[in-house]
Amino acid sequence: MADYLPEHLIVQILQRLPIKSLIRFTSVSKRWRLIILSDPNFAKSQFQQSRSRRVLCLDRKESEFDSRDMESPWSTGESSTDRKLSCPFKQPGYNLNALFSCNGLVCAALSDRNWTDLNIYLWNPSTQFFKKLPGAPLRFPFTRCYGFGYLSATGDYRVLIGNFCTLNNNHHIFSSNTNSWKSIQSPLPVQRDDQWILSNEALHSVEKEILAFDLNHDKFQTMPLPDPEPGQYIRELGDFRGCLCAFDYKNQCIGFIDLWVMKEYNVGESWTKFFTLKIFDLQPMVVRYLRPIMVMETSTILEIELSNDRRLIDTEFKLIKSCHKEEKFETHKISRKMYAKMIGYEESLLWLGVHNNRNCPMELAKKARNASEAEGQNNGEQGRMNSVNVANQGSNPVNVCVQNHGSSSVDVQLQTKQATVKEQVSRAPKRSRKV
Structure with a gap:
C-alpha cells in the first residue's frame, strides 16, 4: 500500500x-x-x-466587513463561519457608495464627501487580492457606478458607470481584458443609482420598464415587466437559477411579496409568478424599507426595516430568510447604525487572468513567512544562509508582490535560492583535473 x-x-x-x-x-x-x-x-x-453563499455587511464605524453565512441555520445565533474582513483599500475621508459581486469578486466604488473623486476597485474578500481600476473619463460630481458583470466566453469582467440624473446619457464600460474604458450611449436617462442586477450576462435596472445593458454587445435595450395586475408594484429585480426575476411589493403591508421569474430571457410572455414570500407575521406593521439581497435555491434573503407604528419611532432592521415553497421564514436582527451596505456574494479563489497586478494579503504573507522561517530553522546552516541572503536583498521574498509578471511570490523565493546556490558554486576553489 x-x-x-x-x-x-x-x-x-x-x-x-x-x-x-x-x-x-x-x-x-x-x-x-x-x-x-x-x-x-x-x-x-x-x-x-x-459554493458558499454569504452576505457581506459593511461596518460603518470600523470600516470593516462582516461576512455572514446564509446557508447555516439562523436559530443558533452567530455561526462559527461568520468572520470579520478588513477593507485593504479604504481611504480616510472616502465613503463606499456602491458594492457589487460576481464570481466571488466584489466591485467597490469609493468617493470623497464632495463627489469630486471616484475610485473603483475589484477585490476578492477571501484572498484579499485587489486591483484599482484606471480613472474613468467622466465628469464629476454626477458619476455613479451601476453594475459589475462577467463574460464567460472571453473571461472578461466588466464595470458600468454613468452620469446620474443628468440630461447627458453618456456612459462608460470597463473591460478587464483591455484594462481600459469605452464610451457608450444610453437610450434613456438613468434615474436610479442603486445596484443593477446581473443576469444572462446583462445588467438590469427597473423603472416603468426594465433597462438592460448587454455586456456582450455593449448595448442598451428595454424589456417588459410582468403583465400588470391590480395594484402591482415592481421596484426590485434579482436572478434565480440564471433567470431574471422581479419582486412585486403590492402585498407587503400584509406581510407578503410575490416573486416573478422570466423563464425565457427577453420574452415578456414568459413571466411567471413562482413564489409568494412571507416577510413578517400578520400583525400591524409598517414596512419602511425592503430590499432583496440574494435569491437562493430554496429561499430568498431580504433586508427590511419595520415599525410598530406609523410615526416610525420604534423601527428595527432585520435580515429575513424567506422560504420559497412554504410560509416560513427566519429573522436576524441587525443594527443599521453599524451596517451601511449589504450585498450577497459567493466565496471563491477566482481572480483576473493569471493574478497580474495583485496586492499580496498581509495575513497570508505572514503565515507563509512563518512557515518559511520554520523550514529554515529545520534546515540548520542552509536556513541561516538563506536568511542572510534575504537580509542582503532588503525584504523577505515571500512578501514580494509581483506586479507585472504572472509568476507568484513562491517563484521569486525559488529564484533567490537558486541564485544563492550558483553564487556558492562560483566561489568554490577550482581543482585541476588529472589526465
Whole structure:
C-alpha cells in the first residue's frame, strides 16, 4: 500500500474544501500555496464544486466587513463561519457608495464627501487580492457606478458607470481584458443609482420598464415587466437559477411579496409568478424599507426595516430568510447604525487572468513567512544562509508582490535560492583535473 497520495488526488480533495480551510492550508507547503492561490483551473473547479453563499455587511464605524453565512441555520445565533474582513483599500475621508459581486469578486466604488473623486476597485474578500481600476473619463460630481458583470466566453469582467440624473446619457464600460474604458450611449436617462442586477450576462435596472445593458454587445435595450395586475408594484429585480426575476411589493403591508421569474430571457410572455414570500407575521406593521439581497435555491434573503407604528419611532432592521415553497421564514436582527451596505456574494479563489497586478494579503504573507522561517530553522546552516541572503536583498521574498509578471511570490523565493546556490558554486576553489 502506498504511503503517499498522488498530487492529482490531493488536488481533487482540496477542490471540495471550503475557502476558509484552503486559506489556512496555504501555509502547509509552497506547492499547496501555489496551487491554491495561483492556479486558475483549480480556482474554477473549486468554485463549481464548493459554493458558499454569504452576505457581506459593511461596518460603518470600523470600516470593516462582516461576512455572514446564509446557508447555516439562523436559530443558533452567530455561526462559527461568520468572520470579520478588513477593507485593504479604504481611504480616510472616502465613503463606499456602491458594492457589487460576481464570481466571488466584489466591485467597490469609493468617493470623497464632495463627489469630486471616484475610485473603483475589484477585490476578492477571501484572498484579499485587489486591483484599482484606471480613472474613468467622466465628469464629476454626477458619476455613479451601476453594475459589475462577467463574460464567460472571453473571461472578461466588466464595470458600468454613468452620469446620474443628468440630461447627458453618456456612459462608460470597463473591460478587464483591455484594462481600459469605452464610451457608450444610453437610450434613456438613468434615474436610479442603486445596484443593477446581473443576469444572462446583462445588467438590469427597473423603472416603468426594465433597462438592460448587454455586456456582450455593449448595448442598451428595454424589456417588459410582468403583465400588470391590480395594484402591482415592481421596484426590485434579482436572478434565480440564471433567470431574471422581479419582486412585486403590492402585498407587503400584509406581510407578503410575490416573486416573478422570466423563464425565457427577453420574452415578456414568459413571466411567471413562482413564489409568494412571507416577510413578517400578520400583525400591524409598517414596512419602511425592503430590499432583496440574494435569491437562493430554496429561499430568498431580504433586508427590511419595520415599525410598530406609523410615526416610525420604534423601527428595527432585520435580515429575513424567506422560504420559497412554504410560509416560513427566519429573522436576524441587525443594527443599521453599524451596517451601511449589504450585498450577497459567493466565496471563491477566482481572480483576473493569471493574478497580474495583485496586492499580496498581509495575513497570508505572514503565515507563509512563518512557515518559511520554520523550514529554515529545520534546515540548520542552509536556513541561516538563506536568511542572510534575504537580509542582503532588503525584504523577505515571500512578501514580494509581483506586479507585472504572472509568476507568484513562491517563484521569486525559488529564484533567490537558486541564485544563492550558483553564487556558492562560483566561489568554490577550482581543482585541476588529472589526465
